[in-house]
Amino acid sequence: MNKNNYILTKTKITSGIQCEKKLWYDFHEPKNTNDNFIFHIGNRFGKVIRDNYGKGLDLSNIKDTKIALRETNKAILSMDTNIIYEAAFLYLDTLIRIDVLIREKDCWQLLEAKSSTKLKDEHIPDIAIQSFIVKSCGINLTKIKLIHINPDFIYKGDENYKNLIKEIDVTEAVCLREEGVLNHINNFRKFGQKNFSCPKVEIGDHCKKPHDCDYQDRCKFLKPKSDKVSYEILPNKPKKLVKYCIENKIKTLEDVPTGKLSDKHRIIQTAHKNNKEWINGELKAELNKYNWPFYFIDFETINQGVPIINDTKPYDQLPFQWSVHKWDAPDDELKLSDSKSFLDFDSQDIELKFIESLLSETGDKGTVFAHNAATEINVLKRLKKKEICKHLTSKIDALISRIEDTLSMVKKNFYHPIMSGSYKIKKIIKCIPTSFSYEEEGSVKDGTEAQLSWFICTDPNTKKKEKPKQIELLEEYCAKDTLALYYLIKYLIEKTIK
Numbered sequence: 270m271n272k273n274n275y276i277l278t279k280t281k282i283t284s285g286i287q288c289e290k291k292l293w294y295d296f297h298e299p300k301n302t303n304d305n306f307i308f309h310i311g312n313r314f315g316k317v318i319r320d321n322y323g324k325g326l327d328l329s330n331i332k333d334t335k336i337a338l339r340e341t342n343k344a345i346l347s348m349d350t351n352i353i354y355e356a357a358f359l360y361l362d363t364l365i366r367i368d369v370l371i372r373e374k375d376c377w378q379l380l381e382a383k384s385s386t387k388l389k390d391e392h393i394p395d396i397a398i399q400s401f402i403v404k405s406c407g408i409n410l411t412k413i414k415l416i417h418i419n420p421d422f423i424y425k426g427d428e429n430y431k432n433l434i435k436e437i438d439v440t441e442a443v444c445l446r447e448e449g450v451l452n453h454i455n456n457f458r459k460f461g462q463k464n465f466s467c468p469k470v471e472i473g474d475h476c477k478k479p480h481d482c483d484y485q486d487r488c489k490f491l492k493p494k495s496d497k498v499s500y501e502i503l504p505n506k507p508k509k510l511v512k513y514c515i516e517n518k519i520k521t522l523e524d525v526p527t528g529k530l531s532d533k534h535r536i537i538q539t540a541h542k543n544n545k546e547w548i549n550g551e552l553k554a555e556l557n558k559y560n561w562p563f564y565f566i567d568f569e570t571i572n573q574g575v576p577i578i579n580d581t582k583p584y585d586q587l588p589f590q591w592s593v594h595k596w597d598a599p600d601d602e603l604k605l606s607d608s609k610s611f612l613d614f615d616s617q618d619i620e621l622k623f624i625e626s627l628l629s630e631t632g633d634k635g636t637v638f639a640h641n642a643a644t645e646i647n648v649l650k651r652l653k654k655k656e657i658c659k660h661l662t663s664k665i666d667a668l669i670s671r672i673e674d675t676l677s678m679v680k681k682n683f684y685h686p687i688m689s690g691s692y693k694i695k696k697i698i699k700c701i702p703t704s705f706s707y708e709e710e711g712s713v714k715d716g717t718e719a720q721l722s723w724f725i726c727t728d729p730n731t732k733k734k735e736k737p738k739q740i741e742l743l744e745e746y747c748a749k750d751t752l753a754l755y756y757l758i759k760y761l762i763e764k765t766i767k
């Protein structure tokens with residue numbers, strides 16, 4: 270093998286530690302990882318780190334492994350370079366890149382950046398891979414540190430991020446984990462061989478911990494198809510129910526003894542057994558108590574990571590978009606284009622503009638519906654405390670008092686087998702007649718894609734023509750969420766009148 274070829278990376282080793290099937294997929298059938306807002310947070314934090322630790326050799330744009338290895342080697346040998354960003358090391362066919370290396374006389378400090386707000390258990394074995402390889406390449410490390418985002422940092426403008434970074438010395442904990450890395454490398458290298466067969470691993474808790482596995486759709490799809498619904502669809506299953514089903518080899522929902530189920534789970538079981546929706550007899554009275562007009566609202570928020578808006582924190586939920594559909598009377602028909610909306614990305618007074626326009630649009634009477642309303646209510650409560658919005662406190666309180674949560678309402682009063690145990694609006698909408706779909710090609714499909722759009726639109730390197738495209742997609746996406754609520758309430762009213 271050419272000495273610059275590599276088989277493993279830190280990502281692949283961490284995949285293998287989580288699940289060997291995941292590692293196999295990484296090698297043989299990797300998923301096309303689309304752009305993701307988490308990458309953008311990492312990139313922006315990376316820039317802050319480089320500004321913070323100062324001038325050095327920056328290899329972050331060097332993707333050619335050969336060049337990165339050569340430049341790292343040169344910098345280490347020359348006494349002129351004291352800081353290296355994205356230094357490359359190769360040992361036992363394993364390539365790693367180090368976020369920051371700082372020279373200390375004849376030794377070095379290794380710093381690994383994570384855009385989390387604290388040290389997490391999974392960081393230690395992750396950094397141990399880095400330190401094991403670096404040390405094996407003959408580098409003497411005096412200190413190993415994790416650098417993460419300070420959750421209490423408040424941005425005050427002028428691109429001043431002096432206190433955004435926090436360092437934690439993890440030298441001792443990491444050194445204790447280095448020993449196992451060699452075993453992992455020896456074990457995982459063979460997974461890259463052309464004819465290595467895919468390990469048989471069942472889906473389970475490890476699919477979400479420590480990282481949400483990208484292949485979950487694939488593994489669920491590979492499960493033997495059954496005409497019968499699994500008991501696993503039940504939301505918020507108690508552990509003892511799962512244990513009972515495993516011990517008694519129960520796989521389908523209909524085979525679970527009713528005595529083992531809660532009232533809510535029994536309703537779900539009956540709906541699937543009879544393939545029939547369930548509507549609570551008390552729903553009509555509940556719907557009748559709501560005052561007209563009806564407003565359907567939805568917010569999009571962003572966790573900036575590196576804040577760019579004055580007086581905001583890294584992981585505050587910063588609202589940047591709302592959509593409202595107003596339904597004046599039961600006979601009115603609403604369309605997607607009837608939505609009113611607000612969308613802004615980086616105005617320094619975005620929070621004030623957001624709330625002023627929302628208060629004006631929702632008036633002072635009528636019921637305001639939101640799905641999983643805790644999100645909207647928490648944003649409103651947070652805005653109330655902001656200096657820039659303080660004069661609107663009583664109006665915000667009045668708006669909060671008019672909000673009704675359609676998620677709680679549905680959980681209490683409605684279930685359809687098509688929901689498959691999920692109460693997400695995107696799932697509910699599949700079982701009622703609507704004029705639109707979330708699945709359209711090229712559209713924003715969920716909140717994480719909306720967050721990605723915010724990063725694209727606030728990135729100075731984004732091409733000019735991209736921003737209007739993103740704005741159009743975001744406006745359509747958020748309007749779909751509020752039109753979906755209109756369809757839901759309309760459906761429930763029609764069903765309860767019959």
Ligand code: SF4
Binds near residue numbers: 289472
């Ligand atoms: S979904 Fe679960 S079983 Fe499948 S590859 Fe990922 S971690 Fe492994």
